[in-house]
Each structure stands twice: as C-alpha cells, then as structure tokens.
Amino acid sequence: MAFFLAVANRKGGVGKSTISVMLAQAFAIWGNKRVLMIDLDSQCNASLILIGGQGWRDARNADKTIADFFYDLFDGIPAKPRDYLQPNVGDVADATGKAPRLALLPGSLLLEDIQGELFVRQAKESSNPEIVANRVRGRIENLLRRYGASYDLVVLDCPPGLSLAALAALKTADKVIVPFKPDYVSQLAVDRIALLIEDKGTLDALGAVPHDQRRYTCLANGVRNSGKDRNLIEEIGLFHPMLETRMPQKDSIANAFDWEPGLRSLEKKYGDGLADMRKLYTEVAPMLEQAAEAKLQAANQ
Ligand SMILES: Nc1ncnc2c1ncn2[C@@H]1O[C@H](COP(=O)(O)OP(=O)(O)O)[C@@H](O)[C@H]1O
Numbered sequence: 001m002a003f004f005l006a007v008a009n010r011k012g013g014v015g016k017s018t019i020s021v022m023l024a025q026a027f028a029i030w031g032n033k034r035v036l037m038i039d040l041d042s043q044c045n046a047s048l049i050l051i052g053g054q055g056w057r058d059a060r061n062a063d064k065t066i067a068d069f070f071y072d073l074f075d076g077i078p079a080k081p082r083d084y085l086q087p088n089v090g091d092v093a094d095a096t097g098k099a100p101r102l103a104l105l106p107g108s109l110l111l112e113d114i115q116g117e118l119f120v121r122q123a124k125e126s127s128n129p130e131i132v133a134n135r136v137r138g139r140i141e142n143l144l145r146r147y148g149a150s151y152d153l154v155v156l157d158c159p160p161g162l163s164l165a166a167l168a169a170l171k172t173a174d175k176v177i178v179p180f181k182p183d184y185v186s187q188l189a190v191d192r193i194a195l196l197i198e199d200k201g202t203l204d205a206l207g208a209v210p211h212d213q214r215r216y217t218c219l220a221n222g223v224r225n226s227g228k229d230r231n232l233i234e235e236i237g238l239f240h241p242m243l244e245t246r247m248p249q250k251d252s253i254a255n256a257f258d259w260e261p262g263l264r265s266l267e268k269k270y271g272d273g274l275a276d277m278r279k280l281y282t283e284v285a286p287m288l289e290q291a292a293e294a295k296l297q298a299a300n301q
C-alpha cells in the first residue's frame with residue numbers, strides 16, 4: 001500500500017517542485033523505496049527537473065501525460081495507469097551507478113482544461129455546483145489512488161491555487177508538506193492551506209487540533225541567515241507544526257532545477273545543498289514511516 005505525500009501551498013515560487021523532487025530522489029536512493037512522482041501542476045516544473053524539456057515534449061507527443069491518462073479514462077478507454085509513466089527518471093544515479101526506482105507521471109498544460117470539461121459533463125447530472133465540484137474532485141482522487149498499488153511512496157507535486165486537482169491531491173494525501181518562504185505574506189498562505197487540509201472553518205477551530213494530530217507540517221525554504229527570517233519562522237511555528245530542518249537559500253539548490261543528460265552523483269547534482277537534503281530526509285523519513293504504519297494498522301482493523 002502506497003503512502004501519499006503531497007507538497008502543497010497556494011502560493012507559487014515557494015519551492016514545492018524543488019522539495020518534491022528532492023524528497024522523491026532521497027526516498028528512492030537513500031530509502032530504497034519505489035517512488036512515483038505525480039506532477040499536478042500545469043507549469044510542469046517537476047517533470048522538467050526529472051526528464052528535461054525534450055523528455056517532457058516527447059511524453060506529450062506520445063500522449064503520455066497526466067492529462068492523457070485522465071482523458072482516456074473518462075472516455076472509457078481501458079487505460080492502464082502504468083502505461084502513462086516514465087520509469088527511472090532523473091539525472092542522478094544511486095550508489096551502484098544505476099538510475100533509482102523513481103517513476104514520473106508527467107504533467108500537462110491541459111490539466112486545467114480537463115477539470116473544466118469534467119465539470120461541464122458532471123453539471124449535466126446536477127445543478128448544484130458544490131455537488132458537481134465534489135464529484136469531479138472525487139473522480140480525480142480515485143485516479144490518483146489507482147497509482148498506489150505498485151509504489152511505496154507517491155509524491156504529489158501540487159499546483160498553486162485551488163484547482164480541483166489540487167483539492168483532490170490534498171484529500172488523497174496521508175501527509176502534506178507545506179513549504180513556505182519566510183516573508184510577510186507566507187503566514188497568511190500557510191494559514192489558508194492549513195484550514196483546507198484540516199477541513200476547519202476558522203483558525204480557532206484549527207488551533208484546537210494538537211500539532212501532532214495534524215496531517216500537514218510546514219517547511220521553511222529559501223531561508224537567509226537573518227534575524228527577520230528566524231523570527232517569521234518561529235512565529236509561524238507557534239501556530240503550525242514545523243519541521244526543524246530549514247532549507248537555506250542556496251545557488252546549489254537553485255541549480256539542481258536544471259536537468260542534465262546522463263546520470264551524475266547526488267553530490268554533483270546538489271553540491272553543498274546535499275547536506276540540507278540529507279537533513280530534510282532524515283527528519284521526514286521516520287515521520288512518514290510512522291504515519292504509514294498507522295495507516296496500515298487502520299486498514300487492517
Ligand atoms: N532553497 C532554495 N535555494 C535557492 N533557490 C531555490 C530554493 N528553493 C527553490 N528555489 C528556486 O525558486 C524557484 C521556485 O521554486 P519551485 O520549486 O519551482 O517553487 P514552486 O513549485 O512552489 O512554484 C526555482 O527557481 C527554484 O530553483
């Protein structure tokens with residue numbers, strides 16, 4: 001049974017795709033897990049990081065993207081989820097020099113169009129927009145869950161904003177990591193996505209949920225060595241669960257965005273950002289392990 005990890009924030013540019021790929025590669029290589037990355041963002045950055053621009057164009061030309069999977073299934077074509085995946089993606093090697101067991105369901109510019117089309121189709125069956133939206137979201141959730149069977153970990157790189165695909169990902173996720181950059185609007189953005197994840201109407205209601213019972217945890221990313229950043233992070237951490245790891249603002253992490261042909265070592269790809277990646281993985285791995293065990297126990301009851 002796969003564990004679903006979403007990386008989400010309604011704000012763009014906070015490092016969702018960067019952190020998603022880092023965690024996917026860390027779990028595949030250091031954790032020896034079978035990992036699948038699902039790219040839910042129509043900007044497709046996770047896909048570009050993992051297979052490069054040409055690889056992504058090839059996937060689109062071959063009709064092997066998340067949009068193609070959705071379209072085919074909704075059209076009643078007996079689509080097999082794995083037919084849309086790219087196996088062994090990324091430009092890093094594991095310790096034996098081989099590509100890790102990391103697969104990708106490539107993103108698509110058309111994902112937003114599909115959600116609109118599904119909405120229109122469902123709207124023929126009900127005139128209540130809320131019911132229609134819930135049904136469409138539910139269908140997307142089912143499609144995402146179909147990918148659970150053959151993986152240990154499914155990472156959902158979410159789009160910014162509140163598309164039905166983003167909502168479906170948040171519903172599907174066993175755990176959500178919310179990266180944020182320490183600035184003055186980040187608190188608001190974190191509050192808003194936390195309310196959504198915990199399904200609470202007010203911050204008071206959210207505040208009543210103990211930190212260790214919340215499905216999400218925050219991750220400060222792009223942190224500079226300044227008192228202002230530290231204060232902002234501490235302030236957000238008073239109200240929200242927060243990883244101890246703080247990802248610094250580093251050129252090496254920014255450069256890891258660029259896909260290169262061939263396989264290189266993690267050290268080569270991440271440079272001095274590798275120690276930060278290791279720290280992040282070391283903190284997140286036991287957290288997911290615990291949550292996965294709880295999920296398994298709940299399923300067996
Ligand atoms: N810790 C970091 N240090 C330096 N650059 C970063 C860091 N995290 C993200 N970036 C850069 O910030 C930009 C936005 O990151 P991205 O992962 O695409 O955010 P999102 O997915 O939330 O839109 C990218 O250019 C990325 O390389």
Ligand SMILES: [Mg+2]
Pocket residue numbers: 016017018041043045046158
């Ligand atoms: Mg992104």
